[in-house]
Amino acid sequence: xxxWKGGSIITMITLYQYQNKRPRNEKVxxxxxxxxxxxxYVYLTATKKMxxxxxxxxxxxxxxxxxxxxxxxxxxxxxxFGDLLKGWVKQSYPGKAATGLxxxxxxxxxxxxxxxxxxxxxDILKKDRGSLxxxxxxxxxKNIDLANGFPPNLQDQLLEPTFEVxxxxxxxxFYHELRSKGKVLYEKLAYDYIxxxxxxxxxxxxxxYFTIVMEGFTYFTPQQRHLIDVCINxxxxxxxxxxxxxMQRKGFEIIERTYASIPGVERKNIDTESISEYPDLQHLQxxxxxxxxxxxxxxxxxxxxxxYSNRDQELAAILQQIKQLLTxxxxxxxxxxxxxxxxEFLYRLADLLQMRPIxxxxxxxxxxxxxxxxxxxxxxxxxxxTPVGRFILTLYEIWEDNxxxxxxxxxxxxxxxxxxxAKAQDLTQKFRAVKHQSFAQCTxxxxxxxxxxxxxxxxxxxxxxxxxxxxxxxxxxIRAWKDxxxxxxxxxxxxxxxxxxxxxxxxxxxxxxLKGILPDDIRQTEKRVLEKVMEVFEELVQEHTIxxxxxxxxxxxHALISDQVNDDxxxxxxxxxxxxxxxxxxxxxxxxxxxxxYIGVDNQHVPAMYTDSWPFFEDVRDEHLEKxxxxxxxxxxxxxxxxxxxxxxxxxxRSYQPSAYAGTVLQxxxxxxxxxxxxxxxxxxxxxxxxxxxxxxxxxxxxxxxNELAHYGLCPARYRLELLHSEARSYRMDWxxxxxxxxxxxxxxLQRLQQENDHLPYGDPEKLKIYFIRTMNAVEPHIxxxxxxxxxxxxxxxxxxxxxxxxxxxxxxRFKYLKGVRGASLEVFSVMNEEExxxxxxxxxxxxxxxxxxxxxxxxxxxxxxxxxxxxxxGSDEEFVSKNxxxxxxxxxxxxxxxxxxxxxxxxxxxxxxxxxxxxxxxxRVFHEAPDLIIEWISGIEGDKxxxxxxxxxxxxxxxxxxxxxxxxxxxxxx
Numbered sequence: 011x012x013x014w015k016g017g018s019i020i021t022m023i024t025l026y027q028y029q030n031k032r033p034r035n036e037k038v039x040x041x042x043x044x045x046x047x048x049x050x051y052v053y054l055t056a057t058k059k060m061x062x063x064x065x066x067x068x069x070x071x072x073x074x075x076x077x078x079x080x081x082x083x084x085x086x087x088x089x090x091f092g093d094l095l096k097g098w099v100k101q102s103y104p105g106k107a108a109t110g111l112x113x114x115x116x117x118x119x120x121x122x123x124x125x126x127x128x129x130x131x132x133d134i135l136k137k138d139r140g141s142l143x144x145x146x147x148x149x150x151x152k153n154i155d156l157a158n159g160f161p162p163n164l165q166d167q168l169l170e171p172t173f174e175v176x177x178x179x180x181x182x183x184f185y186h187e188l189r190s191k192g193k194v195l196y197e198k199l200a201y202d203y204i205x206x207x208x209x210x211x212x213x214x215x216x217x218x219y220f221t222i223v224m225e226g227f228t229y230f231t232p233q234q235r236h237l238i239d240v241c242i243n244x245x246x247x248x249x250x251x252x253x254x255x256x257m258q259r260k261g262f263e264i265i266e267r268t269y270a271s272i273p274g275v276e277r278k279n280i281d282t283e284s285i286s287e288y289p290d291l292q293h294l295q296x297x298x299x300x301x302x303x304x305x306x307x308x309x310x311x312x313x314x315x316x317x318y319s320n321r322d323q324e325l326a327a328i329l330q331q332i333k334q335l336l337t338x339x340x341x342x343x344x345x346x347x348x349x350x351x352x353x354e355f356l357y358r359l360a361d362l363l364q365m366r367p368i369x370x371x372x373x374x375x376x377x378x379x380x381x382x383x384x385x386x387x388x389x390x391x392x393x394x395x396t397p398v399g400r401f402i403l404t405l406y407e408i409w410e411d412n413x414x415x416x417x418x419x420x421x422x423x424x425x426x427x428x429x430x431x432a433k434a435q436d437l438t439q440k441f442r443a444v445k446h447q448s449f450a451q452c453t454x455x456x457x458x459x460x461x462x463x464x465x466x467x468x469x470x471x472x473x474x475x476x477x478x479x480x481x482x483x484x485x486x487x488i489r490a491w492k493d494x495x496x497x498x499x500x501x502x503x504x505x506x507x508x509x510x511x512x513x514x515x516x517x518x519x520x521x522x523x524l525k526g527i528l529p530d531d532i533r534q535t536e537k538r539v540l541e542k543v544m545e546v547f548e549e550l551v552q553e554h555t556i557x558x559x560x561x562x563x564x565x566x567x568h569a570l571i572s573d574q575v576n577d578d579x580x581x582x583x584x585x586x587x588x589x590x591x592x593x594x595x596x597x598x599x600x601x602x603x604x605x606x607x608y609i610g611v612d613n614q615h616v617p618a619m620y621t622d623s624w625p626f627f628e629d630v631r632d633e634h635l636e637k638x639x640x641x642x643x644x645x646x647x648x649x650x651x652x653x654x655x656x657x658x659x660x661x662x663x664r665s666y667q668p669s670a671y672a673g674t675v676l677q678x679x680x681x682x683x684x685x686x687x688x689x690x691x692x693x694x695x696x697x698x699x700x701x702x703x704x705x706x707x708x709x710x711x712x713x714x715x716x717n718e719l720a721h722y723g724l725c726p727a728r729y730r731l732e733l734l735h736s737e738a739r740s741y742r743m744d745w746x747x748x749x750x751x752x753x754x755x756x757x758x759x760l761q762r763l764q765q766e767n768d769h770l771p772y773g774d775p776e777k778l779k780i781y782f783i784r785t786m787n788a789v790e791p792h793i794x795x796x797x798x799x800x801x802x803x804x805x806x807x808x809x810x811x812x813x814x815x816x817x818x819x820x821x822x823x824r825f826k827y828l829k830g831v832r833g834a835s836l837e838v839f840s841v842m843n844e845e846e847x848x849x850x851x852x853x854x855x856x857x858x859x860x861x862x863x864x865x866x867x868x869x870x871x872x873x874x875x876x877x878x879x880x881x882x883x884x885g886s887d888e889e890f891v892s893k894n895x896x897x898x899x900x901x902x903x904x905x906x907x908x909x910x911x912x913x914x915x916x917x918x919x920x921x922x923x924x925x926x927x928x929x930x931x932x933x934x935r936v937f938h939e940a941p942d943l944i945i946e947w948i949s950g951i952e953g954d955k956x957x958x959x960x961x962x963x964x965x966x967x968x969x970x971x972x973x974x975x976x977x978x979x980x981x982x983x984x985x
């Protein structure tokens with residue numbers, strides 16, 4: 011399709027293609043005939059970074075807009091298709107376009123009015139409002155109004171039959187909610203603008219002739235295709251500019267598919283220079299996805315493919331490589347970090363960077379240098395995910411039916427945020443340790459205060475020998491938590507009394523309350539984060555013009571940190587000299603940088619997994635694979651000097667394999683896979699001199715407790731951690747505490763039996779059984795006071811276990827011989843070391859069953875306290891393993907058995923029990939053989955030997971989290 015303009019024939023639709031480096035501005039201007047002095051044009055790009063690099067080609071007359079960030083206004087030339095179209099729409103329909111946050115609020119209102127009787131369906135739709143909103147926006151972009159019925163093609167694609175009625179109703183109500191606020195869905199305005207206003211406006215502005223230039227469009231969105239169709243129908247000249255290489259057909263298949271759909275396209279080729287000067291990179295970039303690729307003849311030196319054992323190791327190594335590149339003279343802007351899923355990788359990488367800062371030196375024009383800390387482009391809105399930000403979000407979650415509704419996990423978040431001050435923050439660890447024992451059932455204010463008051467008498471005396479978390483509490487902590495509960499109620503009552511009002515009013519009330527509770531001891535880190543969060547709130551006032559209820563304001567805050575309203579373009583061009591550039595394969599398309607580091611090149615991210623569309627099914631698997639091949643090629647084509655592809659075999663509980671593309675890179679580049687193991691994480695090559703560490707001073711003691719030695723014999727690392735970390739000795743997890751309660755219950759039963767020993771009906775088994783059960787029930791209320799965090803199901807299980815242990819084990823085995831209960835005794839026996847020093851080994855038996863034969867130690871309480879639960883040897887024949895020259899138990903069962911036999915053996919020896927029974931003979935044998943093993947362990951303790959003894963017992967270890975270095979998330983599970 012051609013047109014006669016000014017005496018020359020003009021091709022109306024031209025596809026300009028280049029094979030190598032993206033053409034420079036001068037080349038584009040020359041080849042496309044872009045000269046504003048002769049004729050006008052509009053320049054559109056597919057990515058924001060591309061728009062930045064084409065800034066000199068962008069006309070200012072109609073593509074320059076006043077933009078505002080916070081309180082700052084500036085002029086900016088826009089070329090990114092979405093940004094520019096939005097600017098034009100706002101000019102033509104000022105104040106009409108609903109913002110993303112307003113759309114979400116009004117959609118929820120529409121859902122509530124359409125789905126009134128089915129609360130479950132309403133909740134599902136609200137939760138999945140992001141997908142539903144996307145569907146409504148897609149319909150608007152195609153100008154489809156379901157009030158007129160489903161178009162035939164959509165009718166056939168509908169996956170959920172209920173949506174045939176539900177979706178039109180929601181669309182109708184959603185549009186009604188928009189109109190009631192004087193708003194229109196942006197996609198609808200954009201469609202109308204392109205159809206009605208675009209051509210007349212620019213013909214009036216430019217006269218009868220202008221050109222549309224579209225660069226870098228791999229595929230077209232409905233809005234982009236709509237613009238193209240309008241231009242074709244109005245004989246507007248269109249120039250497309252894309253990379254393409256016929257020899258790499260598989261890689262550029264998506265380009266061919268996209269532009270084959272446009273009629274009358276004339277193709278022209280633009281010759282450009284090579285992307286890289288290095289032969290190995292040139293070879294890879296030109297041979298990948300060819301029909302018969304030829305491997306590189308020499309070994310590649312600028313292409314690396316790296317395999318890591320786990321994701322954290324991979325991310326840490328990426329930071330180390332960035333540090334090395336900066337040392338070698340690279341600028342941060344010359345390093346591209348590419349990731350397929352920003353949400354999955356970026357924030358973990360930022361956390362690692364915060365723990366391991368990298369300093370970059372900027373060389374100034376005056377010869378001096380300036381130091382900057384290297385940063386990643388994290389959205390300020392993501393600061394709401396920091397502890398201080400979570401405090402604000404949580405405030406709006408803890409008020410229900412005009413009263414406080416606060417879970418233990420939520421209070422932990424609030425305490426740990428730092429917003430309540432350093433002292434309250436420092437008490438968070440104690441709260442985390444005790445929450446499952448005491449606070450798991452608390453929600454209302456009175457419930458919290460009652461439980462806290464009940465803990466006061468329990469924390470007035472120290473019980474260092476017990477492992478219950480509340481033993482670490484003190485009255486100061488309880489008083490502080492009571493004050494926090496009262497404070498939270500006052501703040502929430504004020505926040506939720508605002509009613510429906512402008513978002514600015516909600517923010518002002520929130521700011522007043524935050525300032526009102528600002529403690530004197532808030533840390534500087536929290537202050538800086540809060541300042542940034544307040545800047546986000548200022549932007550929020552500009553984005554939301556409709557009145558909101560407090561609950562809607564809360565949802566708006568949560569929407570700020572969701573992906574539903576985030577910009578998909580990861581690049582940031584603010585000019586911060588220390589900021590690294592992060593891309594997705596889509597946004598690095600056409601960009602060329604010195605070094606490219608592509609993270610997560612595994613079989614589940616590269617190519618990305620295909621997901622079916624919803625609620626309309628459309629089989630686009632072929633297009634998906636074509637797009638994924640092209641997106642991988644864009645990353646290869648971005649590297650000018652160095653290309654690094656990395657992947658992990660493990661991330662949390664997920665396992666990965668290398669991407670098939672990574673294997674092809676290895677073959678084509680004639681490169682070897684770099685495999686990094688966990689041991690490679692410690693790199694001492696850069697350490698100039700390893701300092702000599704002084705010999706540790708021996709920890710010499712003359713007395714030990716038997717249980718601590720048995721713990722050392724099971725795992726020296728556990729023994730050491732429990733000494734260093736008082737809270738680590740506590741059983742803090744919700745699955746551990748029922749065993750502790752079971753032991754505590756049995757202990758109080760035996761204590762009551764001892765006190766009432768003269769009244770026990772010995773000699774009458776049935777009456778004795780009834781007496782035992784009555785005693786069990788009598789002490790139950792006191793036990794429940796100690797473990798107020800348990801629910802009724804947990805208590806039912808505990809009671810069954812106590813009954814079984816008391817009746818089915820103790821009573822059933824001893825009722826014939828039982829004479830009474832004897833109180834606790836502290837026992838000591840001695841061993842002698844090589845220097846002939848005697849070392850006392852102590853143990854305590856809380857109670858003994860007095861029988862007609864001999865007294866029998868009762869292990870219930872100390873067993874649950876020290877070992878959590880009885881354990882068998884788990885099928886292991888070998889009792890010991892050797893670690894660091896020390897004999898250690900192979901299983902928890904062997905350790906528990908040894909500990910019990912030592913106590914029994916010493917007791918049998920001292921009491922002169924008959925040795926006719928096998929279990930007595932075994933206990934005495936273990937007791938007599940124990941000194942050599944005990945001395946070996948004491949020597950290990952004094953010699954600072956604390957190796958880990960990994961095994962199945964790690965699953966039941968109270969210090970497992972500290973040992974593995976794993977933090978707990980909000981729900982108390984491993985992250």
